[in-house]
Amino acid sequence: MTAARARAHVVTRSIDGPHPAVGSPADRVHEPHGTITRARCMRRRRPAPMDDTLRAVRAGAAEPAGPACATGVLRPDMVPFGAPDGDVYGRAADAVRAADFLSVVGTSPRVEPAAAVCATAVDRGAASAIVDTEAASYDDFASDVPRGDVEPVVPRVVAAPEAGGPPVG
Known part of the structure; x- marks a missing residue:
């Protein structure tokens, strides 16, 4: 595991706990919704x-x-849409501010408050990839905008050198 992956945080719109259920460390999963x-x-x-x-x-x-x-x-x-839990969102924003790379997967850049982490990464100057089947408002600010279903695309993004993984061949 690379050092970047060891420090990875997940900011998710999911409300049913899938990330801890598959082994993401609970202290690195942020659920602003x-x-x-x-x-x-x-x-x-x-x-x-x-x-x-x-x-x-x-x-x-x-x-x-x-x-x-x-x-x-x-x-x-x-949390209702547009009304983030201040504590959770604050921890998520802190994690994004400390990031060198932000990967946004699915419809996250279209739904607040989770979409606001994109602005945090842009303000910080972090490299980012937005993976989705449709255009989103933060696409122009992203380093990479691969289109397609997330299942085949995300492994390529995570393996990219900007994300701390091996070069993609």
């Missing part, structure tokens, strides 16, 4: 595992508060 894998206390904003919350409800708890919540009012830890 939230996730359905956690509940969040409406008062204290503390997270709780969604599985624990659902188990308590199924067992008959009217207010499955637990130690994470003072009120018992929990909701899925998701």
Whole structure:
């Protein structure tokens, strides 16, 4: 594994937890749109595992508060479009500001708040690749804009020298 890959972070629009599920380190996955894998206390904003919350409800708890919540009012830890979670988005922006290379895959550059990481990379001057089947607003700022389905294209982008991988032949 290259040093660049060892430092890789994932900023994702996915809300169903696919990146940690396939082994991405949880402290390097940033979910500015939230996730359905956690509940969040409406008062204290503390997270709780969604599985624990659902188990308590199924067992008959009217207010499955637990130690994470003072009120018992929990909701899925998701963020409406255009209203990023400041803490999560801040950590994602910090990771992008520290990056030498940004790979944007799929429709991310068209949906806020995840699209804003593209602006952060542009402001920083980081090299970037935007992989999608359609044009996006940040394409003109990207170092590379390969078009096509992500499955065959992403491995080539990740292996490119700008991304810290071996030369593509």
